[in-house]
Amino acid sequence: MMLKQKEGWIEVITGPMFAGKTEELIRRIRRLEYAKRNIVVFKPQLDNRFAEGEVVSHNKTKTKSINITKSKEMFLHVTPETDVIAVDEIQFLDEEAVKVVQYFADNGKRVIVSGLDNDFRAEPFSFMPQLLSMAEYVTKLSAVCVKCGSPATRTQRIVDGKPAKYHDPIVLIGAEESYEARCRRCHKVYRKPKPYKGKI
Numbered sequence: 001m002m003l004k005q006k007e008g009w010i011e012v013i014t015g016p017m018f019a020g021k022t023e024e025l026i027r028r029i030r031r032l033e034y035a036k037r038n039i040v041v042f043k044p045q046l047d048n049r050f051a052e053g054e055v056v057s058h059n060k061t062k063t064k065s066i067n068i069t070k071s072k073e074m075f076l077h078v079t080p081e082t083d084v085i086a087v088d089e090i091q092f093l094d095e096e097a098v099k100v101v102q103y104f105a106d107n108g109k110r111v112i113v114s115g116l117d118n119d120f121r122a123e124p125f126s127f128m129p130q131l132l133s134m135a136e137y138v139t140k141l142s143a144v145c146v147k148c149g150s151p152a153t154r155t156q157r158i159v160d161g162k163p164a165k166y167h168d169p170i171v172l173i174g175a176e177e178s179y180e181a182r183c184r185r186c187h188k189v190y191r192k193p194k195p196y197k198g199k200i
């Protein structure tokens, strides 16, 4: 038997929607399955996009997963035998996820997570900045801008055929018709015009 390589680190796969983050996560999981590693895959419960208990990419590749509602639930499924912990759409978990992930990596686990770096306003998504700074390896994927074909780094939210307003709530699940990948120049967020304060 081969000696186990010393492990314990964090890999983050990030970028906008439609960049292939989940597909890349699944690709890494597959390779580790071939290598006979002991893997546990998690995803936040609220994402019921395609199936229960499965991580599914937009290209329909998939792998079995455990749905969790709180990041602490990961402790119930990770054993001393677990080599690899994968989490899809981690940005939807509670902030405790940062500590949980750090704990696993500190204790010899290879942690691979995927998640949006920005929300539809192109502002940092929840605790993703912390995760990105803690990670040993970051893969930032881009999509293709639906407007101009440039590399897209942002997620455009569209409501009733128009760019979403700044104060619209952040709910970013599935609903492909409501989201587009766009580049910096084509990405739009409507802001309320500031009231005019000068003399009229």
Ligand SMILES: [Zn+2]
Binding pocket: 145, 146, 147, 148, 149, 150, 182, 183, 184, 185, 186, 187
């Ligand atoms: Zn563009």
